[in-house]
Structures are given as structure tokens and as C-alpha cells.
Amino acid sequence: MEQGGAGTTVRNRLALPALLLGSFMGVLDPFVVTVALPAIRSDLGATAAQTQWMVAGYGTAYAVGLVVGGRLGDRCGRRRLFLVGMSAYAAASAAAGVAPATGALIGARLAQGLAAAAMLPQVLSIIRATFPQPARDRAVGWYGATIGLGVVCGPALGGLLVGADVAGLGWRSVFLVNLPLGALVVGAAALAVPESRAAERHRLDLLGAVLGAVTLLAFLVPISRGPETGWPWWTVAVLACSPALIAGFLWYERRLERLRRAPIVPPGLFSERRFATGIVAILLLYAAGASAPLVFVLTHHLQDGLGASPLQTGLVFAPLGLGFAVASATAPRSYRRFGRAVPITGSCIVAAALGGIAAVAALAPVAVQPVLVAALMLVAGAGQGLATNPLVALVLAAAPDDAVGVASGVLLTTTQVGNSLGVTAIGAVFFAVLRPDAPAATAHAQALAWSSAVLTAVTGVALVVIATLERRSSPSYLPNSCTQ
Known part of the structure; x- marks a missing residue:
């Protein structure tokens, strides 16, 4: 970003924290709401299908709106869309927090998802368009670390808010907490984040x-x-x-x-080899890797197979986000030095950790499995951070200046599609192998072992895709671009 006097320097230092806090809120949402679902169901008398839509409705609206949100940022201004999206997100959170019935809450959740789709693509596109090198790569690293911290903090914060029952609000506090945070983000972003947009304003x-x-x-x-x-x-x-x-x-x-x-999605984006290769690799790493499909099958194994509580399950998963956060923060510097060897190494680490989880499920005594799996989750998270963070930076760098927003939208949509596809496919493997006539621990361990083996194989395919990148491909290969 442009440098100036002391006031400008202060604003520059506020810009990245404001953007990252907005991202943190978006990542946190599904975790804190999932923890609050039992209390919501009890208070509002919601059915199982309705509670599922409180999470799935948000995710679907978010995924559907991402590309349009990114394109609108390119056309109308990325800072403007970020501010509008965050303001709408806070307003929808307020509506969810005071919802008198299940239908109103689901409607508010859909609105939250659409607002997040307007806001979150702007974070990466603003970083790409307005941060010069090497600050841009560091910012992408901190973005990945923020995602990891959201995964770590989400379940704990949700449980804390619901359990504390501040002012008798109960589950409503998981939505109302977004109001002061949203106001802080809007104020800081309005002051510190510079505007950027595509040079030409085409019709939507x-x-x-x-x-x-x-x-x-x-x-x-x-x-x-x-x-x-x-x-x-x-x-x-x-x-x-x-x-x-x-x-x-x-x-x-x-x-x-x-x-x-x-x-709305320029096909020419995919003619840039680094963009296309990065998108395919990210799709595979989110469809397998250390992502939602692994969390899905492990949750069933730990709770249904081993009888762990939701809190115990959350503690097993916490190292995944921690490893991802630390590796993401360090990945940019390593990538500048070692190139594609970093995401290749990360994919190998993920594959090894998944193989280790399969071995633990098949061979380790039930009593020690949660501890061993937690240790392997730390390793898997670190590998996922090393693998995906450079790919995110590479995809953003490959996009032309007038399509940064839509590239960010395509990237985030890819992660959503990968997660959904992976959960469905790996879930099918898990339940196909699950034997109803066997003891619960044995049956779930066997199903987890097979599922982890499939995840390992798909991660291996992602490794092969990453290996096709040029040896010294770098997220920084394009000149610094500060948009008009």
C-alpha cells in the first residue's frame, strides 16, 4: 500500500487486522452456531431438519454468492463491498439474535450467508490488489493463520458464550456478539482500507x-x-x-x-496454467486432505464409536487448526526460498498423517486413540497449511488486475465445493464399510481406517497435480499491482 506520513502509516497498520478480523468472524460462524444448536432446538422447538438448515442454509447461500460477490467487488469497489457485506452481516446477526421462531432464524441465517459472500472474497482481493511485495505474501500467510485460529477458537467460544448465559441471552449471544465486532471492523476498514476496483466497469x-x-x-x-x-x-x-x-x-x-x-466467471482465467493447476489442487486438498471430510468421519468415530463427548471431540480437533495456523504463517517465506517443494512437502505430510490415522484406527488400543489422533491432527494441520497457503497466493497472483475479485470468489467456492463433495464421498465410504453387527468401537475404527486410506490416496493425486507446477513458480511472479 502507498506510504505517507504518520497518519497514513497508522492507517496501513490497521488495514490488515480489520480485514483479518472480518475473515475470523466468517470462519468462526459455523463452529459457534453448531455448538449452540442443541440449545436453539430446545428453546425454539426446532426439528432436526430445521436445525440442519440453520447451518446448511448459511453454507449454501455463502457458496452460491461468492463469485457474484467477488465480481461486484471488481466492478463497484472492493472496499465498498467489504463494508456493505460486513454491515449486512452484522444486521443479519442481530436479526438472528432476536429471532422469535425457527423460520425467522433460518431466514436470518440465509441472509448472513449472502452477506458473508459479499464480504469475504474482498479480503483476498484487497490483499492482492493493494499490498505490495513482500507484504502481500506475508498478508496471505496471516490470512491462513487467521483461518486456523478460527477453527481452534470456534467450538470453545461457542460453548463459552452459551454456557456463560450473559444477561440471560443463552444461545442468542453467539449471534449478538457479532454486533460490536462488526462495528469495530467497519470502523477500522472505513478508516484504513484503500479502495480498489477494475479499470473498466463492465455491465454485470x-x-x-x-x-x-x-x-x-x-x-x-x-x-x-x-x-x-x-x-x-x-x-x-x-x-x-x-x-x-x-x-x-x-x-x-x-x-x-x-x-x-x-x-461473471471469465473462462480465460483457466487458460492461465498456474491458476488452473492451483484451483484443481485446492479442490483435491479440500475434498480430501486435512479438511471437512476428515473431521466428518473422525467425529463419528470418536463420538459414536468411542463414546467421546462433544467437548472431548473438540479438543481432539483443536490441534488441526493450531497446526494450520502456524504453518500458514511460515509458508510464504519458505515458498519464496524453495518454490513448489513447500506445497509438495505439505501434501506428503498430510498423506503421512492420514496414513497414521488409518493405522491408529486399525491397530491402536481404544483407550489411547484420542491422544494419538490429536497428535496426528497437529501434523495434518501443519501439512495442510504448507500445502494450501502457497497455492492460494499462486491463484491470486495469476489473476489479472480486473478479475482479482472473481478469482477470489472462484477460489473460495472451490473450497466449499471440495468440502461438500468430500464429505459426501468419504461419508459414503465410511457408512458402506461400517458393520452394524460388530461392536461399535471396532466397526467405527474399521470404517475410519478405510476412509482415511481413501483420503490418503486422493491427497496423493493432489501431490501429483502440484508437482506439475514449474519448479520455481512463485506467488510473487507478477509485478506489484495497485489498482486504479
Whole structure:
């Protein structure tokens, strides 16, 4: 960012913390709300399906809106969209905190998801557009560390807020806490974050936005709802339409690009080899790796197989976020020195940790499994941070200046799709192997071992993809770009 007098220096120092606190709030949300779900269900009389939609509805709205949010940032101003998104997020949090009934709460959660989709893509795009090197790579490292800290702190903070019952608010405090935090972020960002946008303001591709949203919904809703509902006919039918919707969306976007208009997702982005390779690798690492699919199967093993409490399960998972945070903070410097060897090493570490979890599940005594798994989660988190953080920086660097926001939206959408696809696929493996006639601990250990083996194999595929990167590919290979 531009340097000036003492006042400018102070504003520069406020910019990154303001952006990262906004990201921290977004990462924290699903964890604190998940912990509060039993209290919400008891107070509002919500059904199991309704409580699921309090989490899934947020995630779906968030995923569907990410690319549009990123493109709007490019067009209308990234700082402006960040401020609007954070303000809307705080307002939706207030609505959730005072919701009198389940329907109102679900509606507020959908609004929160859309607001987060407007806000969060701007964080990475502002870092890419306004931070010069080497500050940009350090900022991406701190962004990854913030994500890891959100994973660590989320369950504990949710339990603390609900348990403390501040002013008799109970579960409502997990939403209302966003109000002072949101005000702090808006104030600091309004003061410190510079505005940036694409050089040319094209008309928004409304039809492409609708087609993209419908395509994502046709994919995400069936694969998230199907396993829980026994795959009713509508989930299969909608999912079967997905390939045709994807083909139609891509055809329309290519047509706009040929006509020199501005598609919502420029297909030309994927002609940049480093961008395409990074996106594929990130998809695989979030569909496998040390991510949501691993957390999903481990949760079932620890709670249903070993009888661990939610608190004990959260303690086992805490090292995952801690390892990710520390590795993300150190990855940029290592990548500048060693290049693609860093994400390759990270992927190898993740694969080794997943193999270790499979071995623990198959061979270790039940009494020591939680401790051993917690240690391996620390290793897996560190590997995931080393693998994904340089890839995020590489994807952002590969995007042209006028498409930084949409590149950030595509990146974040990729992580959401990877998580959803991985949870569905690995969950299917887990429950297919699970033997109902065997003792719970034995049956769940066997299912975890097979699931971890599949995750290890997919992580190996990600390693091969990363190995195709140029030996010295660097997130910093483009010149510093401060947008107009």
C-alpha cells in the first residue's frame, strides 16, 4: 500500500487486522452456531431438519454468492463491498439474535450467508490488489493463520458464550456478539482500507450469475441433503441435471468472452496454467486432505464409536487448526526460498498423517486413540497449511488486475465445493464399510481406517497435480499491482 506520513502509516497498520478480523468472524460462524444448536432446538422447538438448515442454509447461500460477490467487488469497489457485506452481516446477526421462531432464524441465517459472500472474497482481493511485495505474501500467510485460529477458537467460544448465559441471552449471544465486532471492523476498514476496483466497469452478467447460482445449487443441495435423507428421487433427478447445467453455463460464459463482454466467471482465467493447476489442487486438498471430510468421519468415530463427548471431540480437533495456523504463517517465506517443494512437502505430510490415522484406527488400543489422533491432527494441520497457503497466493497472483475479485470468489467456492463433495464421498465410504453387527468401537475404527486410506490416496493425486507446477513458480511472479 502507498506510504505517507504518520497518519497514513497508522492507517496501513490497521488495514490488515480489520480485514483479518472480518475473515475470523466468517470462519468462526459455523463452529459457534453448531455448538449452540442443541440449545436453539430446545428453546425454539426446532426439528432436526430445521436445525440442519440453520447451518446448511448459511453454507449454501455463502457458496452460491461468492463469485457474484467477488465480481461486484471488481466492478463497484472492493472496499465498498467489504463494508456493505460486513454491515449486512452484522444486521443479519442481530436479526438472528432476536429471532422469535425457527423460520425467522433460518431466514436470518440465509441472509448472513449472502452477506458473508459479499464480504469475504474482498479480503483476498484487497490483499492482492493493494499490498505490495513482500507484504502481500506475508498478508496471505496471516490470512491462513487467521483461518486456523478460527477453527481452534470456534467450538470453545461457542460453548463459552452459551454456557456463560450473559444477561440471560443463552444461545442468542453467539449471534449478538457479532454486533460490536462488526462495528469495530467497519470502523477500522472505513478508516484504513484503500479502495480498489477494475479499470473498466463492465455491465454485470446477470444471466451468468443466475445460471451459476442454479448450477451450484443443483450440485450442492443434493449432495448435502441426499445422504441425510436416503437420496429421495428429487435429489437424484436434480443431481443428474448438473452436467447439463454446467455445460450450459460454460457455453454462455465463453460466448460472452468471445463477444468481448464481461462474463461473471471469465473462462480465460483457466487458460492461465498456474491458476488452473492451483484451483484443481485446492479442490483435491479440500475434498480430501486435512479438511471437512476428515473431521466428518473422525467425529463419528470418536463420538459414536468411542463414546467421546462433544467437548472431548473438540479438543481432539483443536490441534488441526493450531497446526494450520502456524504453518500458514511460515509458508510464504519458505515458498519464496524453495518454490513448489513447500506445497509438495505439505501434501506428503498430510498423506503421512492420514496414513497414521488409518493405522491408529486399525491397530491402536481404544483407550489411547484420542491422544494419538490429536497428535496426528497437529501434523495434518501443519501439512495442510504448507500445502494450501502457497497455492492460494499462486491463484491470486495469476489473476489479472480486473478479475482479482472473481478469482477470489472462484477460489473460495472451490473450497466449499471440495468440502461438500468430500464429505459426501468419504461419508459414503465410511457408512458402506461400517458393520452394524460388530461392536461399535471396532466397526467405527474399521470404517475410519478405510476412509482415511481413501483420503490418503486422493491427497496423493493432489501431490501429483502440484508437482506439475514449474519448479520455481512463485506467488510473487507478477509485478506489484495497485489498482486504479
